[in-house]
Amino acid sequence: MTSAPAPYGSGFTEGVAQADGHTIRYFRAGEGDTLVAIHSAAGLRFSPALDRLAEQYDVVQFALPGWGDEPDDGRDQTLAELADTVYRATQDLGLKSFHLLGTALGGDVALNLALDHPEVVGSLVLEAPGTFREGIDPSQVSVTPEEALRKVRVHPERPPVFEPPHPEAQARMFALISRLAEADPDYEQHIAERLPESSVRTLVVFGDKDGFIPPQNGRTFVRLMPNCSGVLLHDAAHDVQGDRGEDLAALVIGFLAGGPDFPLPPDATLVTP
Numbered sequence: 001m002t003s004a005p006a007p008y009g010s011g012f013t014e015g016v017a018q019a020d021g022h023t024i025r026y027f028r029a030g031e032g033d034t035l036v037a038i039h040s041a042a043g044l045r046f047s048p049a050l051d052r053l054a055e056q057y058d059v060v061q062f063a064l065p066g067w068g069d070e071p072d073d074g075r076d077q078t079l080a081e082l083a084d085t086v087y088r089a090t091q092d093l094g095l096k097s098f099h100l101l102g103t104a105l106g107g108d109v110a111l112n113l114a115l116d117h118p119e120v121v122g123s124l125v126l127e128a129p130g131t132f133r134e135g136i137d138p139s140q141v142s143v144t145p146e147e148a149l150r151k152v153r154v155h156p157e158r159p160p161v162f163e164p165p166h167p168e169a170q171a172r173m174f175a176l177i178s179r180l181a182e183a184d185p186d187y188e189q190h191i192a193e194r195l196p197e198s199s200v201r202t203l204v205v206f207g208d209k210d211g212f213i214p215p216q217n218g219r220t221f222v223r224l225m226p227n228c229s230g231v232l233l234h235d236a237a238h239d240v241q242g243d244r245g246e247d248l249a250a251l252v253i254g255f256l257a258g259g260p261d262f263p264l265p266p267d268a269t270l271v272t273p
Contacts, residue, residue, distance in 0.1 A: 007046075008046040008047055008048060008050070008051055008159070008160055009027065009029075009045075009046025009047075009050065009051065011029045011030075011051065011054060012027035012028060012029040012046065012050075012054070012059075012061070013027065013028055013029065014026070014027055015027075015028060017062075017089040017090075017092040017093050018088075018089070018092050019085045019086070019087075019088035019089040019092060020084075020085065020088050021075070022065050022073075022075070022085055022088075022089075024062055024063065024065065024085065024086075024089045025044075025062070025063040025070070026060055026061060026062045026063065026089065026093075027044070027046075027060075027061045027063075028058070028059065028060045028061075029051075029054040029058075029059055030053070030054035030055065030056070030057050030058050030059050031057075031058055032056055032057050032058055033057055033058065033098070033099065033122070033256070034057065034058045034059075034060060034095055034097075034098035034099065035053060035057040035058065035059050035060070035098065035099045035100075035101055035256070036060050036061075036062065036086070036090060036095070036098045036099070036100050036101070036110075037050060037053075037059060037060065037061040037062075037101045037102075037103070037106075038061075038062060038064065038086060038100070038101070038102040038103065038106030038107075038109050038110050039061065039062075039063070039064065039067070039068070039103055039106050040103045040104035040105050040106055041067060041104060041105040041173050041176070041177060042067075042068060042104075042173065043063070043064075043067050043068015043069055043070070044061060044063040044064075044067075044068050044069075044070075045068075045160070046061075046160070047160060047241040047242065047245050048159070048160075048241075048245035048246055048249070049241045049245035049246070049248045049249040049252075050241075050249075052245070052246060052249035052250075052253075053101075053249050053252060053253065056253055057099070057256075060090075060093070060095070060098075062086055062089055064082060064085075064086070064106070064109065065082075065085065066176060067105075067173070067176065072176070077179065077180075077183045078180060078183045078184055079108045079109055079112050079180055079184070079187070080112050080116070082109045082112075083109045083110070083111075083112035083113040083116060084113075084116070086109060086110075086113055087113050087116070087117055087120075090120070095120070096120065097120050097121075097122055098120065098121065098122065099121070099122050099123045099124070099125070099256055100113065100114060100121050100123070100124045100125065101125045101127065101252065102124075102125070102126055102127065102129065103127045103128065103240075103241065104127065104128050104129065104130055104212075104213075104238065105130060105177070106127075107126040107127060107128065107129030107130070107131070108129055108130060108131055110124060110125075110126065111124070111126060111129065111131065111191070114198065114200045114202075115191075115194050115195075115197075115198060118198070118199045118200050121200045122200075122256075123200065123201050123202070123203070123255065123256050124200045124201070124202040124203070125202070125203045125204075125205065125252050125255065125256075126202065126203070126204045126205070126221070127205050127240050127241065127248070128205070128206055128207065128210055128212075128213055128238050128239075128240055129204065129213070129221075130212070130213050131187075131188065131191055131217070131220075131221075132188055132192075132217040132220045132221075133188065133213065133217065134214065134216065134217055134220075135214035135216065135217075136212075136213065136214060145167070145170070148170070149162060150211060150237075151210075151211025151212050151237065151238055152211065152212070152237055152238045152239045152242070153237050153238075153239050153242055153243055154207070154209050154235055154236060154237045154243050155235075155242075155243050156242075158242060158243065158245075160242060162239065162242055192220070192224060195221065195224035195225045196224055196225070196226065198225050198226060198227070198228075199226075199227070200227070201227045201228075202221065202225055202227060202228040202229070203228070203229050203230075203231065203251075203252070203255045204218045204221045204222065204228060204229070204230045204231070205218075205230075205231050205232075205233055205240060205248065205251065206218045206230075206231075206232055206233070206240070207232070207233050207235075207236030207237045207238060207239075207240045207243060207244070208232045208233065208234050208235070208236065209235070209236065209237045210236075210237050210238045211237055211238060212238045213238065215232055218230045218232070229255070231251065233247060233248065233251070236248075
């Protein structure tokens with residue numbers, strides 16, 4: 001009888017870090033150079049991509065306070081404050097240098113961390129970041145779970161199977177996103193002004209069928225950042241890790257090893273902008 005495969009993330013062990021009064025949960029697996037992963041607004045989760053990355057890197061995934069199932073003490077009111085919390089957590093773990101992978105909202109957190117503390121960040125990967133929002137549908141804050149599924153996944157049947165958030169959880173998530181937007185209504189402009197000073201080599205990845213953040217926004221990073229590459233991943237929506245996890249992992253591994261001149265993985269259907 002064939003045994004069932006181990007669930008994604010089963011190789012990660014849980015720990016806690018202290019960050020300026022926050023107790024931050026994290027999950028860690030693998031060996032080698034450290035790759036800090038910051039999750040999306042939907043909360044912490046595991047994926048084939050993170051499991052694959054943990055085969056080559058020391059992957060540390062932090063759970064952002066207030067997001068997903070984490071309690072919200074209301075202390076982090078801005079993306080910069082969230083980034084500072086993650087930075088302090090990395091220092092509590094003794095991480096003197098590391099790569100960064102930020103997903104969606106986590107991409108903005110990672111970006112702020114890299115801008116504020118470039119001395120500790122070796123490379124930065126932004127997966128479907130929501131920093132720039134040209135062409136975005138303003139009505140999507142009220143989408144149904146079924147509509148959210150179409151925007152997030154091209155292949156909802158691929159593991160991990162996408163489960164739309166409970167309506168109460170979705171409402172809480174959008175309320176937190178609105179809180180961040182209200183705290184800095186000119187956030188896009190402020191970030192755009194800082195990007196030319198970035199010294200961290202960066203890769204921006206969008207799915208070509210992203211239904212939440214139009215993927216052409218990735219070009220803004222490439223245009224403004226001195227050392228930035230942009231890639232569109234074919235047949236993927238907003239949840240790139242869910243739609244094309246193995247290919248995303250191969251892309252990240254290639255980038256971290258080779259920098260901006262990294263080779264594209266063979267036989268992976270990738271489309272550059």
